[in-house]
Amino acid sequence: MYELHFGVPMVGGVLCTLNIRHDSAMISTLLKHSRAKLIFVDEQFFEIAFNAIEILSKNNTNTSNLPQIILVVDKNYKSTDEVAKHTSLVKLEYESFLLRGTIDFNFYMPKDELEPISLNYTSGTTSRPKGVVYNHRGAYLNSLATVMLNEMGPKPIYLWSVPMFHCNGWCLVWGVAAQGGTNICLRNVTAKEVFSNVAKHRVSHMGGAPTVLTMIINSPATDRKPLLGKVVVMTGGAPPPPEVLLKMEDLGFVVTHSYGLTETYGPGTYCVWKPEWDTLPQNEKAKLKSRQGVHHIALEGVDVKNPKTMESVPSDGKTMGEVMLRGNTVMSGYLNDSKETQEAFKGGWYHSGDLGVKHGDGYIQIKDRAKDVIISGGENISTIEVESVLFSHPAVDDAAIVARPDEHWGETPCAFIKLKDRYGQQVSSEEIIRFCRDSLPKYMAPRTVVFGDLPKTSTGKTQKFVLKEKAKAMGSLSSKRNSRL
Amino acid sequence: MYELHFGVPMVGGVLCTLNIRHDSAMISTLLKHSRAKLIFVDEQFFEIAFNAIEILSKNNTNTSNLPQIILVVDKNYKSTDEVAKHTSLVKLEYESFLLRGTIDFNFYMPKDELEPISLNYTSGTTSRPKGVVYNHRGAYLNSLATVMLNEMGPKPIYLWSVPMFHCNGWCLVWGVAAQGGTNICLRNVTAKEVFSNVAKHRVSHMGGAPTVLTMIINSPATDRKPLLGKVVVMTGGAPPPPEVLLKMEDLGFVVTHSYGLTETYGPGTYCVWKPEWDTLPQNEKAKLKSRQGVHHIALEGVDVKNPKTMESVPSDGKTMGEVMLRGNTVMSGYLNDSKETQEAFKGGWYHSGDLGVKHGDGYIQIKDRAKDVIISGGENISTIEVESVLFSHPAVDDAAIVARPDEHWGETPCAFIKLKDRYGQQVSSEEIIRFCRDSLPKYMAPRTVVFGDLPKTSTGKTQKFVLKEKAKAMGSLSSKRNSRL
Incomplete structure (x- = not known):
């Protein structure tokens, strides 16, 4: 991928690097959308790429438009029969492909x-x-x-x-x-x-x-x-x-x-x-x-x-x-x-x-993604601010705040928390809520706490849309008006 | 000068900084050529700038075109009667000029x-x-x-x-x-x-x-x-x-x-x-x-x-x-x-x-200024190469090589050398020439050596044109054909 950042523009191409965690269906969508001509694939992901092209070919009457695979073989990667099978399917291997080049190639400007x-x-x-x-x-x-x-x-x-x-x-x-x-x-x-x-x-x-x-x-x-x-x-x-x-x-x-x-x-x-x-x-x-x-x-x-x-x-x-x-x-x-x-x-x-x-010195500070902000009783709650407090709790390994529907307030904060292994189940929802109320206005503190692993994107971001759906599926909280002090 | 690198472009002006070693005649030429409108002058150089404008005004029928002086006063600089005299001649002083600015000035893009x-x-x-x-x-x-x-x-x-x-x-x-x-x-x-x-x-x-x-x-x-x-x-x-x-x-x-x-x-x-x-x-x-x-x-x-x-x-x-x-x-x-x-x-x-x-790795190396190269018997001599050898002599503080006319070879190298103080007059021309012949082909070694200070530009470059004139004024060397081994 490093070399292709140079090689592709040098032949006048457009580089499109794909997330290695995508599945074949997603890859086929992106190959189609980008109209990719060549796809360079590490052995580890050959199966996914191959299947993606299979999907493409089924939906495509003109098979000459299909991207061609160039397989990148890594000697340090486990060499299984699987890989051997791939090799026979692949017409081009990366290093041999490179050997076709000439030193006096006039690169594209x-x-x-x-x-x-x-x-x-x-x-x-x-x-x-x-x-x-x-x-x-x-x-x-x-x-x-x-x-x-x-x-x-x-x-x-x-x-x-x-x-x-x-x-x-x-x-x-x-x-x-x-x-x-x-x-x-x-x-x-x-x-x-x-x-x-x-x-x-x-x-x-x-x-x-x-x-x-x-x-x-x-x-x-x-x-x-x-x-x-x-x-x-x-x-x-x-x-x-x-x-x-x-x-x-x-x-x-x-x-x-x-x-x-x-x-x-x-x-x-x-x-x-x-x-x-x-x-x-x-x-x-x-x-x-x-x-x-x-x-x-x-x-x-x-x-x-x-x-x-x-x-x-x-x-x-x-x-x-x-x-x-x-x-x-x-x-x-x-x-x-x-x-x-x-x-x-x-x-x-x-x-x-x-x-x-x-801020006064011109520095900006993000409070939330527009789509993540929680609106509780007409007040904006920055989920980032609440998460900062959760992270300062000694038992918290990872945390995310999303909106949970609330009969009275519209939305209230719902915390998803992964505890550190050594804390096991020793921390209660009540303790987390109390901890937050010590540092935040009460309306900003979570009303619901769920313990467990957090779903992540391939780049390590928490998938809040998954959590939002979970919180929604829990149904509305029935907070009382006087529950707000 | 530092501040003006920002201030001048921010009002849509073109910055023209002048060499502080120029005299009034040179400054007036540059002010005219550049059509300068304002000239910011440190106290130390007020006299020169003032006289430069005097020269301009004598040759200029339209005095409204003359650049206006803004005097930069430095508290750490010696404050003499001279400076006081300047101040009365100057309509604008830098810091007061700056005070006219407003914080919400919409700078030029x-x-x-x-x-x-x-x-x-x-x-x-x-x-x-x-x-x-x-x-x-x-x-x-x-x-x-x-x-x-x-x-x-x-x-x-x-x-x-x-x-x-x-x-x-x-x-x-x-x-x-x-x-x-x-x-x-x-x-x-x-x-x-x-x-x-x-x-x-x-x-x-x-x-x-x-x-x-x-x-x-x-x-x-x-x-x-x-x-x-x-x-x-x-x-x-x-x-x-x-x-x-x-x-x-x-x-x-x-x-x-x-x-x-x-x-x-x-x-x-x-x-x-x-x-x-x-x-x-x-x-x-x-x-x-x-x-x-x-x-x-x-x-x-x-x-x-x-x-x-x-x-x-x-x-x-x-x-x-x-x-x-x-x-x-x-x-x-x-x-x-x-x-x-x-x-x-x-x-x-x-x-x-x-x-x-x-060079083979694509690195370039300068051998000489086109106008400084010495052509001796049809061979190009890089003055830089000869100077490098001179600098390796323990007694040499500064050195420059220029062409001296030569009856037989057309030109031969002439060395101008400043010795380190502690070496006084203890090094002879013959020793310098012998030293060079030990490291260089004979035709590249100087045939003439002159001791003394070297003329410099304000940025510390040796003024080779001055030395060339000196070497020329010495007249042609009358080398014999057999002087070349």
């Missing part, structure tokens, strides 16, 4: 810098995937910006804990190459693998959604190895709970926090650390770091606006609005979906769908 | 990214100055590239030993700001000031022509202070003699080497260090580091070409050609000089006027 360079299906939680188109100009600028916001000097050692298929790898494939860096890629990202590879390769930089950080901080001591040098970890994808930031730094990692979406080539803003924050208490620091901050140097701007009037909200840290972005590193649009594209760019800004506030 | 942002008169050694025009697009890209090639992480501490008026400060004014850095500016750059400021402010980065490095390595021990951290020094402007690189690294500086011209927004190439060079002997390393290397990420390309056929020279490290560059960080052109502009861009590449070779 775009005629127009806005030509597409890659197509990225959002990891969104809706069933209808959107194909986000990146162009050469944006990709180039974002690659330079990402070097700066990852605080990369020359020759970084980058550990890919964020999947390379996610958001075009945040343009870090090109960014790391621009700095002459080294890439460490893992087949499976576990805390043990992270620690052992950081130590073995003297990793200087890595990234990960807050759930990856959670995995690291909750790993057993036997899986850990001491860090030998400075390791900068960029987190994003969801606002990191202050508790998680604190524990990562206790382990010696330097965490930076950025915010973005597939539509903004990955990170669009970052929480630039201010020297005057150095002397604050740890907890205060972590809270400030969990803000989304300011736009990076390749983006024209980020603002929090009223989506109806398109007016900026006041910089008071309170008034909520929609986070909007514009500039060179915002997508060209959605492939073959001019309606969605127009909708997304209403008023000349890209509408993120995230709700947030703007 | 270019309509077209190729609009000019700055005008830079070359420090060239010809009497007719050329006004090099930079545009917003190139300046933006070069600012990002310069962060990367100066190996700057976040919050660098930059010591301005390269003047900010030189080549638009290599776009580092914007680059350092982009990284949230701190700028240390000196009124006078001396070795003592450099060492004391590096220690005091924990400087992380600085720059300097090889003559600045020479000043540092030849400074008395009493002027020095130990470096407390890593200090990256980018050198350029002239190929650094290996001897100078070695001694800088002995002092603990990390020297990086780049090459460029005013026409390429400062550095256009740099000698990217290869890990496989790490184990070479020190002397070999320094030789490799003195190569100009490869183009940076914001430049489209650099090549060595035959200027007549525009064909690339072979990558054999031997065949000389002219170094040519093209891309976003090459100037828009020379102000009001379409003839020179066309000439400079013949064949679609900017012609640097530097002669060089291309």
